[in-house]
Amino acid sequence: MKKHAETGFSLIEVLVSLLVLSVGIIGAASMQLNALRSNQQSGFHSTALQLAIDTADQIRAATVNNDADAANAYLRLDFKSEESVISAHSLCYDVSSACNAVEITDAQIYEIQRRLKSSLPNGRIKVCRDAAPWSDSSNTYQWDCHDAGKSAPIVVKLSWRSPSDHTALPAGGKESPRLVILVQT
Numbered sequence: 697m698k699k700h701a702e703t704g705f706s707l708i709e710v711l712v713s714l715l716v717l718s719v720g721i722i723g724a725a726s727m728q729l730n731a732l733r734s735n736q737q738s739g740f741h742s743t744a745l746q747l748a749i750d751t752a753d754q755i756r757a758a759t760v761n762n763d764a765d766a767a768n769a770y771l772r773l774d775f776k777s778e779e780s781v782i783s784a785h786s787l788c789y790d791v792s793s794a795c796n797a798v799e800i801t802d803a804q805i806y807e808i809q810r811r812l813k814s815s816l817p818n819g820r821i822k823v824c825r826d827a828a829p830w831s832d833s834s835n836t837y838q839w840d841c842h843d844a845g846k847s848a849p850i851v852v853k854l855s856w857r858s859p860s861d862h863t864a865l866p867a868g869g870k871e872s873p874r875l876v877i878l879v880q881t
Contacts, residue, residue: 740858741874743815744875748852751877752880755881758770758804771825771850773823774820775808775809775822776819777813781813783806808821812854816856817859818871820853820854820855820856820873821853822839822873823851824841824853825841825846826842826843827842827843827844827849829853837873838872838873839870839873849878850879850881851877851878851879852877852879853873854873854874854877855871855872
């Protein structure tokens with residue numbers, strides 16, 4: 697009688713193939729999760745950029761820019777999303793509303809704060825005159841403003857911290873600005 701060699705899969709081969717398949721599935725899921733995080737960060741950056749551009753446009757259009765810096769409400773804007781948004785006296789949306797330049801500026805600042813609070817997690821915006829927004833020593837943008845009078849450019853500084861961002865905060869526990877826009881007046 698002739699003996700036939702057994703053919704087919706053994707239990708060990710099946711378990712090894714399941715292990716390889718599960719590692720592949722976990723890798724694909726991890727790649728998908730990283731793509732979603734990257735997409736979310738891209739959305740935050742686009743939102744921040746649009747907010748910074750809108751703020752710069754409002755600053756350029758404002759008549760308060762002709763006033764002294766101390767009277768310019770935009771240059772006092774330093775808002776964190778954890779703070780409460782203080783509503784403007786009048787929102788000046790209606791064509792028939794008789795708002796002066798200060799009320800219009802207050803309404804626009806209210807809208808900037810509201811948009812930051814609703815669209816950027818742990819967001820912060822600061823507008824100031826800054827002759828040196830970049831720090832060579834720390835290789836980052838800085839929140840502190842180095843005012844050199846009317847000759848210093850106006851800058852809009854923005855930051856946010858995504859809930860999925862688990863990186864350590866820099867020394868001092870403050871997030872540096874992620875986006876800085878120079879306002880051409």
